[in-house]
Amino acid sequence: MIKVESLEKIYPGRKGQAAVKAVDRISFEVQEGELLGFLGPNGAGKTTTVKMLCGLIRPNSGRIFINGIDLIQRRIAALQEVSAVLEGNRNIYWRLTAQENLEFFAAIRGLKPSGISSDIDYYLELFNLTEKRNVEARKLSRGMQQKLAIAVALISQSKVVLLDEPTLGLDVQASYEIRQLLKGNVKEQGRTVILTTHDMNVVQDTCQRVIIVNEGRIAANDSVDNLMDLFKVKVYRINVQGGLTAEQREALLGMEEAVIEEETSARTSISVRLEESQVLYRVIGILESGQSLIESIDQEQNNFERVFLQILEGGPQGA
Numbered sequence: 001m002i003k004v005e006s007l008e009k010i011y012p013g014r015k016g017q018a019a020v021k022a023v024d025r026i027s028f029e030v031q032e033g034e035l036l037g038f039l040g041p042n043g044a045g046k047t048t049t050v051k052m053l054c055g056l057i058r059p060n061s062g063r064i065f066i067n068g069i070d071l072i073q074r075r076i077a078a079l080q081e082v083s084a085v086l087e088g089n090r091n092i093y094w095r096l097t098a099q100e101n102l103e104f105f106a107a108i109r110g111l112k113p114s115g116i117s118s119d120i121d122y123y124l125e126l127f128n129l130t131e132k133r134n135v136e137a138r139k140l141s142r143g144m145q146q147k148l149a150i151a152v153a154l155i156s157q158s159k160v161v162l163l164d165e166p167t168l169g170l171d172v173q174a175s176y177e178i179r180q181l182l183k184g185n186v187k188e189q190g191r192t193v194i195l196t197t198h199d200m201n202v203v204q205d206t207c208q209r210v211i212i213v214n215e216g217r218i219a220a221n222d223s224v225d226n227l228m229d230l231f232k233v234k235v236y237r238i239n240v241q242g243g244l245t246a247e248q249r250e251a252l253l254g255m256e257e258a259v260i261e262e263e264t265s266a267r268t269s270i271s272v273r274l275e276e277s278q279v280l281y282r283v284i285g286i287l288e289s290g291q292s293l294i295e296s297i298d299q300e301q302n303n304f305e306r307v308f309l310q311i312l313e314g315g316p317q318g319a
């Protein structure tokens, strides 16, 4: 449904500043019905990529196909199938009510008001906005505005939905609701979704596959499950009684694979990334040298946040 070939964006430098290569010849594809997470640290090029995919900015080079249509050569036709919510909620009109926003955007997409009134009711209900249907968007809470912005993107029935940080700044409840919505409704309808986020709960919860970008380049492109597997059984947590001696602390701090997670007079907790068993022997040796009493050694629950950080550091994935 989406195909990106060697996409590049360079922002020209202004006032003597250097130009910024925000996106550095990336290529990827997204299949129909897929929900792809687009992750990366601040400034990695996520928003820039999304803006190119929805035709807001032109790439310096590379190609984008939406449903087989070349976005640069046949912009209008390609964008027929795309709706987007960019950083926050700027795709709604402040002065229109929730319902009017939905009507307006359905209308400009060429949907007939008679046919869409039930759709509008459906989305208002789905996003818990029914009570607020006659309230101007600017008077809604931030979370409600965000939900309305997503509803506006969905009502167009476009095949491709681009969501830039859909849960940014939302409370736990609103974030949860949006995740449920993405998992349920959006999936059922077979939409193809790219979402950018810094929230690893969103990733673990909703995305089948993730692309991790760093400095404009793709650092990983795989399913969440595979990436989690890749880093599995690799982190152990060792708890010892009491604190560490100065020598032990120094030795552990000198090991890249070991992190002192917590140290109090009662207990010290060390996590060890196990790339080879030698590493564990060394840590145990260090602990033994100070006669520390080991209370427990547990395999740490893997979470996607750690996987993400390791990939950015150039972990086993090898980028």
Ligand SMILES: Nc1ncnc2c1ncn2[C@@H]1O[C@H](COP(=O)(O)OP(=O)(O)OP(=O)(O)O)[C@@H](O)[C@H]1O
Residues within 6 Å of the ligand: 011, 012, 020, 021, 022, 040, 041, 042, 043, 044, 045, 046, 047, 048, 049
């Ligand atoms: N309009 C612009 N003019 C010049 N440089 C820009 C512009 N927009 C973004 N950049 C630069 O391009 C790079 C990528 O920015 P982008 O907004 O795409 O990152 P991002 O991955 O969305 O980051 P974040 O997680 O902070 O939202 C950054 O170095 C940024 O400073």
Ligand SMILES: [Mg+2]
Residues within 6 Å of the ligand: 046, 047, 048, 087, 164
């Ligand atoms: Mg961004």
